[in-house]
Amino acid sequence: MLTLHDHPRSGNCYKVRLFLALIGKEYRSVFVDVLARRNQTEEFERISAFQQVPALVDDDLAIWDSHAILLHLAHTYAPGWLAPQPYLGAMYAWISVSANEIANSLQPLRLTRVVSNAEAAHHLGVSETLLDVPGMERRTERVLRRIDKRLAQHAWLAGADAPTVADIACYGYLALAEEASIDIASYPGIAAWRQRIRQLPGYVPPGP
Ligand SMILES: N[C@@H](CCC(=O)N[C@@H](CS)C(=O)NCC(=O)O)C(=O)O
Numbered sequence: 001m002l003t004l005h006d007h008p009r010s011g012n013c014y015k016v017r018l019f020l021a022l023i024g025k026e027y028r029s030v031f032v033d034v035l036a037r038r039n040q041t042e043e044f045e046r047i048s049a050f051q052q053v054p055a056l057v058d059d060d061l062a063i064w065d066s067h068a069i070l071l072h073l074a075h076t077y078a079p080g081w082l083a084p085q086p087y088l089g090a091m092y093a094w095i096s097v098s099a100n101e102i103a104n105s106l107q108p109l110r111l112t113r114v115v116s117n118a119e120a121a122h123h124l125g126v127s128e129t130l131l132d133v134p135g136m137e138r139r140t141e142r143v144l145r146r147i148d149k150r151l152a153q154h155a156w157l158a159g160a161d162a163p164t165v166a167d168i169a170c171y172g173y174l175a176l177a178e179e180a181s182i183d184i185a186s187y188p189g190i191a192a193w194r195q196r197i198r199q200l201p202g203y204v205p206p207g208p
Contacts, residue, residue: 001027001028002026003029004030004056005056009035010053010054011107011110011172012054012066012172014172014176014206014207015098015168016069017204018171019168021204022200023073025073027056034052034123039051047062049064056069056072056073058076067098074165080162083159083160083164088158090157090159090166091164094167094169095165098169098170098172098173099169101139101146105143106143106144106177106180107173108136110177113181114179117131140180147190148189151189151190151192152189153189155196167197171197174194175197176206
């Protein structure tokens with residue numbers, strides 16, 4: 001039995017919920033109220049080293065981090081979602097874009113738009129006066145331009161002719177771009193790719 005430690009507004013948790021739906025795996029969801037800081041317990045730390053959601057318990061195995069979870073699920077239950085050679089390296093590179101470039105631009109920008117500045121500063125580990133929203137906007141624009149360029153040339157991020165876990169990783173926050181006040185029509189490659197993802201059998205939208 002799979003148990004997902006989850007929060008309905010989290011884009012990182014959404015990646016996992018979406019992938020579980022696409023591969024048709026049933027799971028039990030446990031709500032962890034990270035906004036109310038209910039994650040800061042020793043019990044949860046035994047499952048998730050940084051006390052963050054998402055965290056997945058698969059029988060005796062606890063896995064944390066959305067990207068590690070996607071890769072675990074694909075390796076264990078849905079190997080068709082891993083890119084074949086010669087696209088495997090590109091798949092890992094685009095997962096890294098999700099964990100680094102998107103996680104340091106669009107993800108915090110969206111956070112500043114959906115919670116108070118005080119709350120966003122707490123979760124980003126900075127003081128409220130150092131919350132650099134214009135910097136986040138500039139970084140987001142740069143990152144989205146790069147992703148858009150890739151998707152103008154390839155239907156799927158890894159470059160293979162089918163989606164991979166890299167698409168699901170990057171989609172988690174790109175699906176929520178409007179919540180960061182991004183007009184996705186300015187990025188036609190991303191807009192068309194989002195439509196392709198929405199048409200995949202089993203697709204579920206973000207949100208509760
Ligand atoms: N690298 C992690 C980041 C997870 C993450 O940032 N989780 C946030 C919610 S989206 C969280 O649990 N924040 C609460 C906290 O850090 O105390 C992943 O990709 O899953």
